[in-house]
Amino acid sequence: MVGKSDVERIKVMHGAGGTMMQKLIKEHILKYLSGSNAEVPLEYLDDSSVFNGIILKSDSYTVKPLFFPGGDIGRLAVAGSVNDILMVGGEPKALALGLIIEEGFRIDMLDRILRSISETSKEANVNVITGDTKVVEKGSIDQLMLNMSGIGLRHKFLDRNLDVVKQYYGDRVYRWILDRNIMPGDKIIINGYIGDHAIALLSVREGLGFQIDVVSDAMPLNRVVNEALRVGGVVAMKDPTRGGLSNLLNEWVDKGGYGIEIYEESIPIRDTVKNACEYLGLDPLMLGNEGKVVMAVVDEMAEDVLKAIRSQPGGENATIIGEVTDKHKYVVMRTVIGGYRVVPPPIGDPVPRIC
């Protein structure tokens, strides 16, 4: 049964948002599917793509358990897809919902999830306007999976934002907010505490089940992004979902060609999350978030953007955590005791250190 491995197979790690997934995408998916004439094409591997002025995004949701402190798979699906449209400078306009349901799934559960989708859509000022429903035989999947795709249009404040950027980086022309845009000197801003979502999920995972006063941060980020773009100076934006902050920053370094320095003491982490990480042997920088955005902002505008974000729900604890540098091409963290260490991208899902 086990033994010869001359055939390469998909592993769970291939879908975990780390270097294994990057490799799979680059060596297989892009090999066959790249080469479109889209303005922001697949091969940019950004949060969304752009075709003919329309921002397009597709995302699937397989979270376990379906209900968790602070949210459920429905809220996650709306927030996740809406946020990815926002991240490139789009304004989410419509969603498409694909439901894949296991035979035997309770309809009252389905109702709860659909209600959650409806409520979160209202919060994000968007509607589900098309979709698809499939039921598969018991055992084919675990309960329920969702696909949430969406379209957006150019954000009403995007051009204003880019005009401000232009005042400082006149020689560089940006049309969208992309990972590759980062420039030395840009300040790195995050809108609040990291790790809440991952720890809230772990706390209700089978076999773990610990009591903790933390709920998932899953939320659509429309208002935070609106305010940031209204002030202007945002060069790059990305949500630190799978793979967390360390994966996000390493992707920026990879695509932007510059290094990033972050300051350990300024990264917002709740004490409870920090403690849970120590107890579970996890690195908070690698934990997924569902209501966080990291922005690279022109140095001169950083304080103004920060102030604007803080005025919005979901942005109260925003802070500057680092900056882009041309000194190297790594993510380097200045630690609380004044040392430096390289922050590597995660390989796959964070595994607890126990042994």
Next chain:
Amino acid sequence: MEEGLQIITYGDVSRAKGLKGLSLEDARAEGLRLRIVYSFQDAVRIALRDKNVMNIFFAVGFDTTAPSTAYILEKGLPDNLLIYSCYRYVPPSVGYLLLSDDILFDGIINPGHSSTVTGMKPYKKYFDYKPIPMVFSGFEPIDILISIYQVLKQLRDRSPRMYNEYTRSVTWEGNVKAMKTLFKVFNLDEGLWRGLGIIDDSAFEVRDKFREYDARFQYGLEKPSRSYSMPKGCRCADIIKGKATPTECPLYLKACSLENPIGPCMVSVEGTCRIWAEHKIIGEIYGG
């Protein structure tokens, strides 16, 4: 009853590469039934539920995790659960370093969590043999700084001692109850340590009294230790003993790299070579 085997283990173990370069996660993609747990207790729960398979708990870890396994095992396991013990006892590994005549380091910082269980006492014989500064340290940055300071101070004053920096957790006797249970269930045997080789009395083996739960006994498996040899050219052993730096290894950043690790010091995320390679840039840019 048996419909095959299911391996139960910790998450970090599932990803560690074996001697043939394959991990349990790799094996799962090939069809192995693998379950990840946080504790042996969860393994018992799984065995009680998955009654139609034989469950093997692949027990890897140190004095820190072994006692909780021993505690449960002592009370008896479900019929379909066995343990494959690879638990290691830390003090003899530190002893191994101190007893070898060719060490080049001047002091030693002992692990706080392991020492919380074992206590400082098992280290006394090694310290007596080679009295160099020996500090039992916590893991917070400030703990490490204080411990380094303490080593330096003892060196300056020429007064090597066994010093407990981690007083909020470590005691001289350790967790007496845990140690008692541990040795009731396990006895010590020679154990293989990657990069170091065989160390006497450093591996926890299930005692004969409990061999009905011992996968190695039930399946007649040999211990693999004697057949292990280090990759050719690899200087991990010297590096661990402080006799060589990674740059003095002929494989470092040549045949053996972050992308293609060969020696255990590069394979492990906490290995000296990996840390040197990952943080090379720090020295170059920040003058570390």
